[in-house]
Amino acid sequence: MTVELDWENLGFEYKKLPFRYISYYKDGQWDDGKLTEDPTLHLSESSPALHYGQQAFEGLKAYRTKDGSIQLFRPDKNAERLQKTADRLLMPQVPTDKFIEAAKAVVKANADYVPPYGTGGTLYLRPLLIGVGDIIGVKPAEEYIFTIFAMPVGNYFKGGLAPTNFIVSEEFDRAAPHGTGAAKVGGNYAASLLPGKKAKTSGFSDVIYLDPATHTKIEEVGSANFFGITKDNQFVTPLSPSILPSITKYSLLQLAEERLGLTAVEGDVKIDELDRFIEAGACGTAAVISPIGGIQYRDQLHVFYSETEVGPVTRRLYDELTGIQFGDIEAPEGWIVKVD
Ligand code: PLP
Numbered sequence: 001m002t003v004e005l006d007w008e009n010l011g012f013e014y015k016k017l018p019f020r021y022i023s024y025y026k027d028g029q030w031d032d033g034k035l036t037e038d039p040t041l042h043l044s045e046s047s048p049a050l051h052y053g054q055q056a057f058e059g060l061k062a063y064r065t066k067d068g069s070i071q072l073f074r075p076d077k078n079a080e081r082l083q084k085t086a087d088r089l090l091m092p093q094v095p096t097d098k099f100i101e102a103a104k105a106v107v108k109a110n111a112d113y114v115p116p117y118g119t120g121g122t123l124y125l126r127p128l129l130i131g132v133g134d135i136i137g138v139k140p141a142e143e144y145i146f147t148i149f150a151m152p153v154g155n156y157f158k159g160g161l162a163p164t165n166f167i168v169s170e171e172f173d174r175a176a177p178h179g180t181g182a183a184k185v186g187g188n189y190a191a192s193l194l195p196g197k198k199a200k201t202s203g204f205s206d207v208i209y210l211d212p213a214t215h216t217k218i219e220e221v222g223s224a225n226f227f228g229i230t231k232d233n234q235f236v237t238p239l240s241p242s243i244l245p246s247i248t249k250y251s252l253l254q255l256a257e258e259r260l261g262l263t264a265v266e267g268d269v270k271i272d273e274l275d276r277f278i279e280a281g282a283c284g285t286a287a288v289i290s291p292i293g294g295i296q297y298r299d300q301l302h303v304f305y306s307e308t309e310v311g312p313v314t315r316r317l318y319d320e321l322t323g324i325q326f327g328d329i330e331a332p333e334g335w336i337v338k339v340d
């Protein structure tokens with residue numbers, strides 16, 4: 001390890017690392033791609049990504065294990081989700097092998113920035129697919145850039161494993177009922193900036209979004225999926241066509257059932273039935289598992305387990321998931337991809 005950083009207190013901030021990967025799509029095909037030290041993208045002022053939001057991104061992490069090696073968690077699932085998003089926005093797919101090889105190359109090239117085991121830090125990878133070129137009509141680009149850059153990160157929500165509170169937005173939705181909520185496109189996040197700012201200004205970590213059609217069911221927790229634990233040991237998470245299909249959420253659904261003996265349920269989470277849950281949390285690559293202390297809905301703060309302490313089931317889920325990601329606990333088949 002040649003780099004010295006405050007590994008225990010990284011937060012979630014951009015940092016310019018020495019290397020990133022870039023590949024160009026032209027005349028119907030991807031080039032081989034390469035690592036570059038240039039952190040600036042050069043693109044036409046008329047690029048459809050800039051004007052019409054023809055772009056997509058992903059988020060995944062590299063983890064340092066106890067023996068000093070580095071591994072990725074389910075990168076094939078990020079590749080598949082990027083392919084689905086690309087289909088939705090008429091962009092060319094990035095093949096899974098190309099995606100994983102690029103991710104590995106970026107991690108290897110920046111290995112000095114993968115936080116040491118035991119600090120809680122990880123290397124966050126940000127794959128980005130954008131439509132570029134000289135087009136001004138509302139139509140798909142003919143040229144694309146696929147890039148992956150990286151940075152060391154710590155907690156996304158300030159509390160880490162300490163619970164924080166969230167507030168329901170009835171004023172704004174992040175996605176339309178049949179829109180692009182299930183695709184990882186920048187427009188969804190642009191739509192979330194104003195409600196997110198309002199929530200943070202009022203002292204909450206982020207917004208709980210309701211289903212856009214009826215405003216009766218929980219959809220997302222800012223940039224993470226929701227889960228709740230019931231008194232009778234169910235792990236419940238919303239099922240909706242307008243939420244991002246979280247890789248962490250699907251991993252937890254499986255671990256909850258196979259490793260913790262819970263009943264895993266994807267279904268409706270009605271906002272007026274929060275009493276069902278004795279614990280609740282937000283899950284995602286950046287969020288990992290962030291316990292939800294309470295949810296402010298209209299004039300009431302509904303507290304789940306505690307506003308200050310993580311509940312026992314959430315803690316077990318966290319230990320199981322992060323134990324697998326950092327290589328301390330055996331992973332289900334195919335979940336771990338070694339980098340070196
Ligand atoms: N929901 C939204 C809106 C997100 O941005 C993310 C982050 O990727 C998630 C959920 C969690 O998804 P994942 O677990 O695949 O990171």
Ligand code: COI
Binds near residue numbers: 058060
């Ligand atoms: C992730 O968890 O990877 C995300 O994309 C969340 C985020 C927008 C910071």
